[in-house]
Amino acid sequence: MEYLKSLGSAAVSTIVQKSGLNLPFSLGAKNNAFEGKTIWSLYDATKRDDGSPVSVFEFDAASNPHKKKHLPLANNALKKLRTIRHPDVLKFVDAVTTDTTVYIMTERVRPLSSVIDGWSSKAAKDRETWLLWGLHRISVALSFVNDQAASTHGNIHIDSIFLSPSGEWRLGGFEVLSNPKDESAVLYTLGTLLPDPNTYASPEVKSSGWSILKNNNPSAADSYGFGLIIHFVFNPSQLAPPTSHPPHPPPQPSSRGAIPGGIFPLFKKLLTPDPRSRMTVKTFLDVGMSEVAGEGSGFFSHNRLVNICQDLDNFALSGDSEKSNMIRMLKESADSLPPEFATHRVLPALVSALERGGASASAASIVPLLLQLGTNVSIDEEYVTAVIGPVVSLFASPDRGVRMALLDNLDEFKDKMDKKMVVDKIWPHLQTGFTDTVVILREATIRAISQLSDKLSDRILNNDLLRHLARLQSDQEASIRTNACILVGRLGPTLGYSTKRKVLVPAFTKALKDPFVHARVAGLMGFMATIDCFELDELASKVIPSMSFTLLDSEKLVRDQAFKAIALFVKKLEEHAAAMVCYKSVLPSRTDDCDTNSRGSQKQQGNRVRCLHRSVLQGRMHPARRIW
Template identity: 40%
Template sequence: MDFLKSAVASAISKGPAFGYTFGDRVDLNDSIWTLHNGTKREDGSRCSIFSFDVTANRSRLPLARNALRKLRTLRHPGAVKVLDTVETETYIYIATERLDPLSWHVKRNSLTEETTKWGLHNIAKTLKFINADASSIHGCIRPASIFFSESGEWKLGGFDALSSVKEDDSMLPTYGNLIPAAGRYMAPEISKAGWEVIKQNPTHAVDAYNYGILIFEVFNGGYTSSEQLGQMKNIPPSMHQSYKRLLNPNPKSRMGVGQFLDQGKRIGGFFQTPLIQVTDDIENLGLKAEDERNELLGKLDAVADDFPADFFKMKVLPELLKSVEFGGGGAKVFSTVMQIGQKLSDDEYETQIIPVVVRLFANPDRGIRVCLLDNLPLMIDHLPQKLVNDKIFPQLVTGFTDIAPVVREQTVKAVLTIVPKLSDRIVNGELLRHLAKTANDEQPGIRTNTTICLGKIARNLGVNSRAKVLAAAFSRSLRDPFVHARNAALLALSATADLFSEDDCATKLLPIMCPALVDKEKLIRDQAQKSVDIYIARIRKFAATMPDTVLPSPGLATSGGPSPRMGTPANDTSWAGWAISSFTNKLASTSGQMQADSATNGATDQRSSSVPPPTTTTSKPPVPLASKPGMPLHSAKSAANVPTITSPDSAAAFVDEAEDFNNDWGGFADADDENPKAADEEKEVDSWGAPSVPKPRTTTSYDDKGEPDFAGWLAAQSIAKKTTTSLLPKGLTKSTARPVIGGRASTTGSTARKVIILPKKEVKKDIPKADEEEDGWGDAW
């Protein structure tokens, strides 16, 4: 073998340039040619190379030269396709498409009946062209002259003795006996009178007889002598009559291959098979009406197992893709394309299907878009991530806002398939903005599917924002009037419980789930109980790991630690003692300067730090705390005074892009989220917090060296008991804009309180404005 390769390489080096590389040798019996697998040097494409050694087979050189000439001039889809040829004094090379000899499959008896009929049909069409249109005789019909192409089609070769009856120097009468195994395949009239008799008989006679032997051989797995031809057990019964006429001993009465083909194609004939019909019609698929196209596709599905896989890839698939893209093939044709695509390699998929898929996503046809989304799971593994982010996703998102509900719904479902290929920036930005809109879709099914989608892609969201996004989304779904939307929210909460912190579980999620425990639908109540149990179990497990208390030990005060302020005993466990200590500790830590109320016109009044500042009377009516008794303090909050807090994380961007995040997702927010607007919308208030009514600012100078004058405060308190007005401790003086809880309004409508001022040495001390929580606590106190 190595010697042969080196000899071939040496011969090529001495002759004309041949741009093909020889590979392994392929067994080819009953032929004057040696067959090699090869590759084209220019692009590495596969091919086959027929080589003829002139020195070793000089007697058969006329046959080789005849084959070379006929292959160059004969062009037919059923004939072997020639790529290049080289002829020198020592060798002849013919480069063709990649081929496999039919004799391999005949010896293995590996051909199915449908595939065999399909192949015989192709050879019959080619022979009809040679005999009728070209007025020629092939003279060498046998398995060694027939090859499988890469597409699985049968191609006719072996043109060594191809002769035209119009030529005076015809090859067959002179060189017919030089054909390998000529005696075994020889027609009876030639055996009796020699090859000269072919000029006296019909043109088709020799090839028809050889074609009959070919039928016997492919159905029986071999052929040795003419005595076997009468055994028709393995030949399809529908062929028996025509088969006998092909083998008629009288050449003038013998049926031609063209007649055999016509009989087989009649209604009910042996060539009326789905496989053959598909191959005849597939090239005109784009020109067929919808009914004809659907009928053809039905046949294609029926013969998918009988077709060679390579034929689907190389012949059927390109026609289907053209029909989908340009011929109006529609969704059904594309589904067939996806089935064939599963048999392709990654390289074949990338070159044949992916470019068409990218163009189809830009197609405005809704039927095509829905079909693409339905088949996305079959394509996604073959699509590169960069292609998905740059070209497919920008086209896919148009489906979120389509007016057709089915397109919106299929787009939401497709998110589950495509999200692993999307970048984090797209997932936490544009994708969440679109899902926020579909969560408020008018179609309840789309809202439900959006909730399910969020639950399934939760782990693909950014760690910093997903807790806020999911909590807000599920909170909105739990209030959805559609029962299945509420159920989907509870299921999603159960599936994503591990993504929330224990604090969020206790303070955010359990409060929004608990109302579902008394839902009007039993389905929701049952699922709510399961979901709440999951969160309760997690909270209990976490609570078991928490310390009993975070308060400092009472022994710390006796070991040199700081002593309590205002003389309160360190071990005082009463509620009042704890409250006072907490209050004064916070008060002593303040710093800065409080601004004067606008009613004082900027004037400052210096007094002892133990004396509360005087209040001024204003004609402005007081701001009511609540419209009726028992209403929480937050009811008096004015929407105009609520500040807008912008969060720097991705959730904030999601809020802005979704046209008010809390409106889209249902307005779930709390103090930790710093989203007071959502709290107003939901009317969820904290009765322990302070009202957010703006407080007037006052500037007061104190001289207490940073320490509160508790004695002065007690003195003022004792005097206040004799009056009808209660006094507040230092730092908690309320402005005239708010009445004091428990105080009585002035009969004149003024909100001023009577104040007793105790003189004290005054030194300026900056005290900042107390926070709203402390003020609120002071009011209650």
């Protein structure tokens, strides 16, 4: 659409502006590979109200008068897409029409024809699994159109099939979809207006025209087209089979190509020239889903992706054993799942099950699985949206199984979260674990803090967190008291200056008086780990006196650690005290040069010496510096 290019991708067409209409989307790039294959132009676009990605099918007869004869087909496609709602049919979002243009906004999709070649390089087994999964979705959609809607699609070919963001096949191309009872049905009168109609038309149409379909089963023409699609997806580089040309001979084994041997007999029945004996798509689907042994049966029911989709739809309502089987199957096949399917289909389904509380018993297995499937997401922005966002939202879950699984696997995703996300979305829910009645959850919460401490704000570190840890040092569980003391020791260097002086000595001293031997050892090790956090005068006046009584502790483990700690602090003080002596030896020679007869001069010298000793003791002056 050339007139849009001058206005930019977010612009609306001049015709729509003159009509006083506003398009509910902003157009993006055109899919040039799709151009000319149907009556539509296909654009990537975004919704104006929320910025979500969509696709826009544009029919524009204003800039190309020769297309005006196709306007009834465009209007019919819009009408049918509005009314036929099915999970395997292209999802309709919105539409805008004028006298000469039709815009249909759908979910974001890609044409199947632009993707099929990329699968030729995949492993043969994975490619066959993917293709059969897609054919299953189209056969379900066609069965719905033919049986429930009692209509004929009439336009079944590769360019009528699209892929959703999750990689699932969607049926579109409703330009001539008609019900024989519909007085305004366009299939029987305007079918010849379809682009290249003879390529995909069934034998009866080629011999007697489109009106003959009104007297046949609604599925007859669609079944033939479905057979041609099977040939194309498995053999994209080959021409259409000879049966598509008069006199329509039955397919020969030599024309099978990559079509699986199990479905080749059914493929031949779909291409039977006589519409009365031709296999219907519904029968093809039933045979594929059958568990009973028979010719080509079970190729859908034994397909891994088909089973995963069915299990995901019922996951929240399944029993624990069924969920366990499902999770095991996903783990075994995680590395071979199509990346878009894992990201946009499997991950949201598992997260939804956890959020609804329908999978608490399996939470410990689901959360690691979410993170495993997330490795398929290569773009950081998509990873945050598809994995981190849902996982972080699970911290709000009241289910202890979910919360415990998140804490146990925190190491797998902590580096993907920024500081704002941790402070705003995780900490408010994480801190509730400090007061949980379940011991193991309190312990896991303490362990999690050590992994997230570098992403917590100063206010949380120096206020909220320390209050929780102070309370946990009086916990009834000895292991929690011990771990709380260890965490204080690890956090010590990151605390503010005034917080260190107020908190560290009381926290470690309390641990030294704990009846649990390992808590007392943790207190001593906490003092040792934070030795650089104390002023030199504090080491002599507060730290050593606070821990000296443990030299005679009843437990040898504590006594040994106490002597090590005392030795460490004494050594540091000895080194400092030795540096102080040199200044006293210098004092007499310097005072001789002063006016010793003056009382004021002597007093001044004394003050200077005391000031020097205090400065060195407090670590504020290098011992080698001379001030005289």
